[in-house]
Amino acid sequence: MTSSKPPKLAARIERWPIAGAFTISRGAKTEAVTVLAEVSRGNHTGRGECVPYARYGQTPEATLAAILSTEKALRGGLDRQALQGALPAGAARNALDCALLDLEAKLGGRRAWDLLGRPTPRACTTAFTISLGTPEAMAAATAKASSRPLLKIKLGGDGDGDRIAAVRKEAPESELIVDANEAWTPANLEQNLAACEAVGVTLVEQPLPAGQDGLLARIRRPVAVCADESVHDRASLERLRERYDAINIKLDKTGGLTEALAMAEAAQALGFEIMVGCMVATSLAMAPAMLLAHQARFVDLDGPLLLAGDRNGGLRYDGSTVYPPDPALWG
Structure with a gap:
């Protein structure tokens, strides 16, 4: 990342109404509860969104806390590669991983797939x-x-x-x-x-x-x-x-x-x-x-x-x- 300023971390729980209801074998729900992570450096902010899933023992509150627990490490230089060992696989790491990649792309003025050497996505x-x-x-x-x-x-x-x-x-x-x-x-x-x-x-x-x-x-x-x-x-x-x-x-x-x-x-x-x-x-x-x-x-x-x-x-x-x-x- 090109800026020398330490990153700032913010996160919050969001609720998005579903059109009608979404029903699977485990039950129905009428809203999607997501957690948004934002990692900012200078004038740029990278964002990532995750969905905590009760099937895997996750709650929005615990996911939010897990994201916020990385603030000190992020200020100390935690990057995407180090993040893989800092948090277990799951919703919290997803939001941060995607937010860090988004920020990296914005700071570098390049698309994320170019940074990763991946093909340009198509419709x-x-x-x-x-x-x-x-x-x-x-x-x-x-x-x-x-x-x-x-x-x-x-x-x-x-x-x-x-x-x-x-x-x-x-x-x-x-x-x-x-x-x-x-x-x-x-x-x-x-x-x-x-x-x-x-x-x-x-x-x-x-x-x-x-x-x-x-x-x-x-x-x-x-x-x-x-x-x-x-x-x-x-x-x-x-x-x-x-x-x-x-x-x-x-x-x-x-x-x-x-x-x-x-x-x-x-x-x-x-x-x-x-x-x-x-x-x-x-x-x-x-x-x-x-x-x-x-x-x-x-x-x-x-x-x-x-x-x-x-x-x-x-x-x-x-x-x-x-x-x-x-x-x-x-x-």
Whole structure:
């Protein structure tokens, strides 16, 4: 970084109303609770946004405290590389990692991908999520989104065959991926996979609970299966090779873009396909993940489309096409 002034750190919890409700197998929510980190030096401020996730034992308050706990280290010269060892993988490190990279780009007058030696992001197609509900409710939501080329369907266990059949009827031309969020069991796994195969689902995400997914290595998988809750960073990859065909890389799990980029390279070397995913959050959380899109078979960065309103200067969405961020937003 070019300025000699020590950086200043600020962070806060933000709440973003969701358009309607977002429902998965673990429950429903009507707002996205995010934590914003800002690292400033001189007239420049780098920003990063994260989503603390209760599934991983995170709270907004603890995440905020973890971010603020690095203030002294940042003033002493903590950079992105040192940050990887200073905080564990997770939401807090993600916000700081992305904020530091954003600041570095602003101070240097270069785009983040140029600093990292990565390809310039291009517009790409993102999945659009259909929340879990009754087959009738999901069919009605799908009918409104049937022109979108890629739909991600949230499932919940019992009755999922009826749900996915109802969705397919309303979106005969869309590519479908489904996400069970750990809700299937050994008793219904093969039946639900067969139901997905019958309607041409391309990918099934996290059917069994993390740590209880060994059965996936012992059955025929008629549809490709993607790890989400079972995979966090590079250390997670090796033991999943026999169980999964793809992995979902989310910056809130990896602890930022720095680890996510390294993880994508390692995963591809092991033969995994890549999904780049997100939590429900604003465009500021999506923007860094755009640097992974060119390596991904599936891009799932629709978080802002699920909100009642996005951050000012957010990403441009044209239907299901999402465009790279402007410098004022990030990077």
